[in-house]
Amino acid sequence: MQELRVTVAFAAASISLLLAIYAFVVRWHRRPSKTLAAFGVLMLGTTGWALTTGLGDVAPTADGMKLWLHLEQVAIVLVPGAWFALALSYTGREQWLTRETVSLLAVEPIVTLLVTASDPWHGLMWAETTVATTGAGVRYLEYTFGAYHYVHLLYSYTLILASVGLFMWMVLTSDRLYRRQSVALTIGVLAPLATNVLGGSGQPWDVLFTMPTGLTIAGLALGYAIFRFRLLDVVPVGRATVIENMRDGFVVLDEDGRIVDLNPAARTLAGDDAIGRHARTALPEMAQLFETTGPEGRTHDDIVVETDEGQRFFTAHLSPLRDDDHLGRLLTIRDVTDNRRIEKRYQALIENASDIITVVDHESTLEYVSPSIDRVLGYDPETLLGQSLLTYVHSDDRDRVGNALETIGVDNSTVRFEYRVEDATGSVRVVESVGQDLTENPFVQGIVVHTRDVTERHRREQELERANEHLETFASAISHDLRNPLNVAAGNLELARLEGDEEYFESVESAHERMETLIRDLLTLAKQGQTVAETDTLDLGAVATDAWETVETARATLDVRETATIDADRNRLRQLFENLYRNAIDHAGEDVKIRVGTFEDGFFVEDDGPGIPDEHREDVFQSGYTTSDDGTGFGLAIVQNIVDAHGWSIRATESGSGGARFEIEQVEPHSLSTEPAESSQRE
Numbered sequence: 166m167q168e169l170r171v172t173v174a175f176a177a178a179s180i181s182l183l184l185a186i187y188a189f190v191v192r193w194h195r196r197p198s199k200t201l202a203a204f205g206v207l208m209l210g211t212t213g214w215a216l217t218t219g220l221g222d223v224a225p226t227a228d229g230m231k232l233w234l235h236l237e238q239v240a241i242v243l244v245p246g247a248w249f250a251l252a253l254s255y256t257g258r259e260q261w262l263t264r265e266t267v268s269l270l271a272v273e274p275i276v277t278l279l280v281t282a283s284d285p286w287h288g289l290m291w292a293e294t295t296v297a298t299t300g301a302g303v304r305y306l307e308y309t310f311g312a313y314h315y316v317h318l319l320y321s322y323t324l325i326l327a328s329v330g331l332f333m334w335m336v337l338t339s340d341r342l343y344r345r346q347s348v349a350l351t352i353g354v355l356a357p358l359a360t361n362v363l364g365g366s367g368q369p370w371d372v373l374f375t376m377p378t379g380l381t382i383a384g385l386a387l388g389y390a391i392f393r394f395r396l397l398d399v400v401p402v403g404r405a406t407v408i409e410n411m412r413d414g415f416v417v418l419d420e421d422g423r424i425v426d427l428n429p430a431a432r433t434l435a436g437d438d439a440i441g442r443h444a445r446t447a448l449p450e451m452a453q454l455f456e457t458t459g460p461e462g463r464t465h466d467d468i469v470v471e472t473d474e475g476q477r478f479f480t481a482h483l484s485p486l487r488d489d490d491h492l493g494r495l496l497t498i499r500d501v502t503d504n505r506r507i508e509k510r511y512q513a514l515i516e517n518a519s520d521i522i523t524v525v526d527h528e529s530t531l532e533y534v535s536p537s538i539d540r541v542l543g544y545d546p547e548t549l550l551g552q553s554l555l556t557y558v559h560s561d562d563r564d565r566v567g568n569a570l571e572t573i574g575v576d577n578s579t580v581r582f583e584y585r586v587e588d589a590t591g592s593v594r595v596v597e598s599v600g601q602d603l604t605e606n607p608f609v610q611g612i613v614v615h616t617r618d619v620t621e622r623h624r625r626e627q628e629l630e631r632a633n634e635h636l637e638t639f640a641s642a643i644s645h646d647l648r649n650p651l652n653v654a655a656g657n658l659e660l661a662r663l664e665g666d667e668e669y670f671e672s673v674e675s676a677h678e679r680m681e682t683l684i685r686d687l688l689t690l691a692k693q694g695q696t697v698a699e700t701d702t703l704d705l706g707a708v709a710t711d712a713w714e715t716v717e718t719a720r721a722t723l724d725v726r727e728t729a730t731i732d733a734d735r736n737r738l739r740q741l742f743e744n745l746y747r748n749a750i751d752h753a754g755e756d757v758k759i760r761v762g763t764f765e766d767g768f769f770v771e772d773d774g775p776g777i778p779d780e781h782r783e784d785v786f787q788s789g790y791t792t793s794d795d796g797t798g799f800g801l802a803i804v805q806n807i808v809d810a811h812g813w814s815i816r817a818t819e820s821g822s823g824g825a826r827f828e829i830e831q832v833e834p835h836s837l838s839t840e841p842a843e844s845s846q847r848e
Contacts, residue, residue: 171219171222171223173378174215174216174218174219174222174378175215175216175219177211177215177378177381178211178212178213178215178216178219180381180384180385181208181209181211181212181215181381181384182208182209182212184204184208184384184385184388185205185208185209185212187388188201188204188205188208188388189201189205193205198254199250199254199259199262200251200254200255200259200391201391202250203247203248203250203251203253203254203255204247204251204384204387204388204391206243206247206250207243207244207247207248207251207384208384209240209243210240210241210242210243210244210247211240211244211381211384212240213237213239213240213243214237214240214241214244215378215381216240217233217234217236217237217239217240218233218237220233221233221234221237221306227294227295227296227306230296230306231294231306234291234294234306234308235281235282235284238277238278238281238290239278241321242273242274242277242278243274244321245320245321245322245324245325246270246271246273246274246324248324248325248328249270249324249325249327249328250262250267250270251328251387252327252328252329252331252332253331255332255335255387255391256331256332256334256335258331270324273317273320277313277317280313284311287311288311289311289312289313289314290310290311290313290314290317291308291309291310291311291314292308292309292310292311293308293309294306294307294308294309295307295308329355352382352383352386356382356383356386411428411430412430412499412500413430413497413498413499413500414427414428414430414431414433414434414479414496414497414498414499414500415427415428415430415431415495415496415497415498416431416435416439416444416448416495416496416497416498417486417493417494417495417496418444418493418494418495418496419493420493421443422443422444422445422455422494423441423442423443423444424439424440424441424442424443424444424447425440425441425493426440427439427440430498430500431496431498433472434448434470434472434479434498435447435448444496448496450468450469450470450479451465451468451481451496451498453465454481454483454496455483463482463483464480464481464482464483465480465481465482466480467480468480468481477500477502478500478501478502478504478505479498479499479500479501479502480498480499480501481496481497481498481499482496482497483495483496484497515535515536515537520537520541520615520616520617521534521535521537521538521541521542521596521615521616521617522534522535522537522613522614522615522616523535523538523554523613523614523616524609524611524612524613524614525554525570525611525612525614526611526612527604527612528553529553529554529555529567529570530551530552530553530554531549531550531551531552531553531554532550532611533550533611534546534549534550541588541618542557542586542588542589542594542618543588543589543590544557544588544589554566554570554614555567557586557587558584558585558586559584559585559586559587559593561585562584562585565582565584566582566584566598569582569598569600570600570612570614573600573601573602573612578602579599579600579601580599580600581597581598581599582597582598582600583595583596583597583598583619583623584596584598594618594620595618595619595620595623596616596617596618596619596620597616597617597619598614598615598616598617599614599615600612600613600614600615601613601615699734700732700733700734700811701732701733701734701735702730702731702732703730703731703732703733703735703738704728704729704730705728705729705730705731705761705763705768706725706727706728706729706761708733708735708738708739708742709723709725709742709761709770710723710725711739712739712740712742712743712746713742713746715739715743716743716746716747716750717750718746718750719750719755719756720755720756721746721749721750721755721756721757721758721759722757722758722759723746723759723760723761724758724759724760724761725760725761725762726760726761726762727761727762727763728763729763729768731768731832731833732833733811734810734811737807737810737811738807740803740807741803741804741807741808741829742761742770744800744801744803744804745770745804745827746759746770747800748800748801748804748825749770749772749774749824749825751800752774752775752825753772753773753774753775753824753825754774757772757773757774757824758772758773759771759772760772760820764828766830766831766832767813767828767829767830767831767832768828768829768832769826769827769828769829770826770827771820771821771822771824771825771826771827772820772824772825772826773820773822773823773824774824774825775823775824776819776820776823776824776825777817777819777825782816782817782818783817785801785817786801786802786804786805786815786817787802804827808829812831813829813830813831813832814829814830814831815827815828815829815830816828816830
């Protein structure tokens with residue numbers, strides 16, 4: 166019996182060693198993995214455990230048996246951690262096997278080895294060991310566990326039972342397609358536990374049922390599952406990821422057309438009781454797919470199914486399943502509802518767009534015309550197909566449009582061009598087109614021309630151009646007509662001074678000043694543009710101070726108490742301040758106090774004068790409006806023009822002292838800073 170025990174131990178060691186070699190040498194270079202590493206370490210531990218057990222049995226002395234008992238622990242400590250790591254990896258929990266986890270699992274084995282090595286001095290591992298003989302004549306070491314040995318057993322069995330739980334949960338929840346893998350896993354999981362129980366029964370067969378033997382059986386079963394079927398073939402997590410969670414429906418039919426398997430996506434269409442039913446009954450909307458059978462697959466588009474969520478659209482493909490013989494058919498169902506909705510949305514956008522979308526080839530032949538051409542030009546889109554786009558272009562613009570289309574086709578660039586066309590009534594319309602070559606796009610295969618009716622815009626531009634010409638003519642005439650009297654008045658003034666008659670000196674001089682002011686303001690309004698082309702980053706306080714230096718301020722004072730950095734045109738911003746200063750001095754008196762500052766949305770100019778009545782605050786920005794006998798009424802109109810050109814807004818309100826306050830708002834927030842600065846006063 167002793168010889169049988171030793172033979173079994175050495176056989177277990179040999180088999181485990183071969184499995185370890187196969188894992189690390191044969192399989193490792195193909196695809197290294199944590200599963201292989203854990204399995205290989207487990208088999209190495211089993212090899213050492215079985216080998217030291219057998220060598221301990223043949224040791225001639227008690228000391229020799231104790232030595233092999235101590236060496237046996239080197240192999241034993243590898244088993245619980247490797248078993249647990251294998252369970253984690255194999256059941257799809259590899260992310261838990263971090264470096265920190267492995268380091269933590271290594272703590273107890275290291276402590277166990279240290280306690281084992283020093284056991285002769287403290288007896289924490291084995292309190293007492295003696296050599297005993299069984300009734301079958303087998304010599305073995307009989308020992309009493311020390312205090313630490315129970316800690317070691319608790320740790321080991323905790324990991325082993327946790328591993329068993331993970332494996333059994335996978336077996337119980339696995340799909341029926343994986344029966345052979347499940348049987349192999351069950352044997353592998355239960356073998357160590359069974360041999361551990363049977364080996365302690367006190368019967369003669371105890372020599373066969375040792376823990377190393379059970380681990381060897383487990384290694385064979387797990388190796389079969391790992392190497393024969395490969396990891397992703399056996400772990401249900403893989404199937405759940407690939408098939409169970411597929412958005413497409415997946416139905417397997419037998420040779421008679423009955424459903425034998427389907428995933429949740431297909432189950433929503435066929436019903437929970439679909440297995441065993443004929444596909445025509447479970448999926449009546451796709452019945453025509455199952456009418457005939459053949460060697461090739463069949464596809465059916467635009468299948469409409471009424472569901473609880475409303476009408477949905479599907480495409481289905483039926484293909485044969487073959488091994489050596491015909492096995493059945495595979496039906497894949499794809500929900501294309503979202504695609505159909507997107508297609509219909511874009512179709513609706515194109516059909517209801519106010520712009521015209523056309524597709525032409527490189528010969529300018531119309532291949533597609535959007536329905537919007539009926540609303541814009543009055544043509545039926547169907548009647549235009551096959552005709553040249555140039556046919557409807559004004560004869561004077563035809564060559565230019567043809568050259569633009571050629572440029573698009575040759576340079577593969579986007580070209581914008583404006584031209585005239587005739588609508589269905591014969592009226593001439595002005596349109597703007599943007600063309601792009603999408604010939605290489607398989608869904609377009611042509612030059613796309615996006616056309617917009619700009620007749621009204623073109624008319625307004627012409628009217629504006631004429632108005633500007635009229636305004637410029639008016640400004641020149643005003644300048645010419647007023648400067649001649651100024652020259653005459655200046656000459657008469659000189660003669661009057663020579664003759665000594667000073668009675669009309671002040672009147673003539675006042676008229677000169679008024680006429681000069683009128684000319685200046687009219688020219689400013691006429692020549693200023695409506696937008697600012699370029700801006701600079703300016704110090705608001707510095708511009709406000711510079712403007713003060715060019716205004717006749719008399720006894721007035723300027724107080725700049727806040728600073729700001731804004732983007733503006735320097736000259737026009739300076740004009741804004743100059744006109745606001747003159748307005749304050751003209752209406753509030755020569756000793757007015759003027760203050761410039763900022764707030765969250767812009768900046769302001771205010772004074773301590775009489776202010777502006779509520780009913781006149783919107784009128785003051787109109788050209789020619791003035792309440793002063795000496796005013797021209799253009800100063801604040803110029804300010805409004807400058808504000809509009811920058812994209813700002815202005816409003817008149819009341820200052821804290823009751824005077825007039827002009828707030829310029831909507832200045833870009835990112836360029837505005839309202840941090841207090843040192844007070845800067847000017848007289």
